Amino acid sequence: MSGFNINRRQFLGVSATAASGLVLAGCDQFDFLGQRDNQVRAVLEQANVLTYQVQRRLIGAQTLAREYAPSEIRQGQRPNGSTDPTTAEYMFLKNQNFADYRLTVKGMVEREVSFSLDELRNMPARSQITRHDCVEGWSCIAKWSGTPLGGVLDQAGVKPGARFCVYHCYDNIQRTLTGDILYYSSSDLIDAYHPQTILSYGLNDAVLPVSNGAPIRLRIERALGYKQPKYLHTIELVDDLTPFGRGKGGYWEDLGYDWYGGI
Ligand SMILES: Nc1nc2c(c(=O)[nH]1)N[C@H]1C(S)=C(S)[C@@H](COP(=O)(O)O)O[C@H]1N2
Numbered sequence: 451m452s453g454f455n456i457n458r459r460q461f462l463g464v465s466a467t468a469a470s471g472l473v474l475a476g477c478d479q480f481d482f483l484g485q486r487d488n489q490v491r492a493v494l495e496q497a498n499v500l501t502y503q504v505q506r507r508l509i510g511a512q513t514l515a516r517e518y519a520p521s522e523i524r525q526g527q528r529p530n531g532s533t534d535p536t537t538a539e540y541m542f543l544k545n546q547n548f549a550d551y552r553l554t555v556k557g558m559v560e561r562e563v564s565f566s567l568d569e570l571r572n573m574p575a576r577s578q579i580t581r582h583d584c585v586e587g588w589s590c591i592a593k594w595s596g597t598p599l600g601g602v603l604d605q606a607g608v609k610p611g612a613r614f615c616v617y618h619c620y621d622n623i624q625r626t627l628t629g630d631i632l633y634y635s636s637s638d639l640i641d642a643y644h645p646q647t648i649l650s651y652g653l654n655d656a657v658l659p660v661s662n663g664a665p666i667r668l669r670i671e672r673a674l675g676y677k678q679p680k681y682l683h684t685i686e687l688v689d690d691l692t693p694f695g696r697g698k699g700g701y702w703e704d705l706g707y708d709w710y711g712g713i
């Protein structure tokens with residue numbers, strides 16, 4: 451796989467250099483990035499699409515992320531980002547140990563469905579020991595247990611035109627004068643139906659703790675840490691990501707991170 455990494459870095463390096471050259475051509479260029487028909491923005495967006503296509507071709511649809519042996523779990527999963535959400539809805543659920551929690555699947559589906567924690571725990575289960583890589587430069591090997599997302603999506607019946615899952619979370623990752631910004635993320639349907647993509651309720655053979663996303667957090671094992679949404683409450687099937695947040699498919703993507711976020 452090292453050849454793949456080198457290729458990807460080289461590719462990213464080239465596109466980043468090209469884009470920054472354009473941006474530096476005039477500082478006021480930044481002001482125009484918000485305009486949909488702006489040239490610089492179009493180039494940046496194309497680079498993102500190209501990255502996605504290049505990665506998809508290199509990785510393939512169903513390649514599995516590496517799984518590790520129990521002896522390779524050397525420490526607990528380091529909590530990062532939100533670790534104890536303070537929204538009223540979340541605190542209410544936490545105080546009753548998530549008894550009334552429900553995960554909802556809506557949008558471009560045949561029927562909107564929602565499941566309690568007990569229902570999710572009684573669906574087909576899978577455990578996997580994988581490595582979580584955060585862009586901040588740390589990794590953790592941990593055992594995640596949960597139910598495959600694909601089975602849950604099938605119970606809702608994904609409509610043919612749907613292209614993405616948007617993952618809505620409870621936590622206010624950022625508080626601003628105009629209100630809370632809630633964490634969200636998204637993936638394509640290939641990642642959603644990948645066999646290692648699970649709605650996780652267990653971590654290292656214990657109940658998933660609040661600091662790591664209780665009661666449910668998604669694992670997309672071939673993607674970086676910011677593509678692993680914690681405190682998940684709703685999965686929305688859509689054909690367009692632009693209506694959400696600032697339109698880039700996730701909280702961190704809205705701030706400039708790559709949408710695909712593959713490893
Ligand atoms: N809802 C939510 N999900 C999130 C985050 C967050 O702040 N809120 N942070 C992301 C980032 S950057 C990382 S590295 C991982 C951290 O997961 P952990 O706390 O289980 O290690 O969660 C990701 N998912």
Ligand SMILES: [Mo]
Pocket residue numbers: 530583584585586675676
């Ligand atoms: Mo991260």
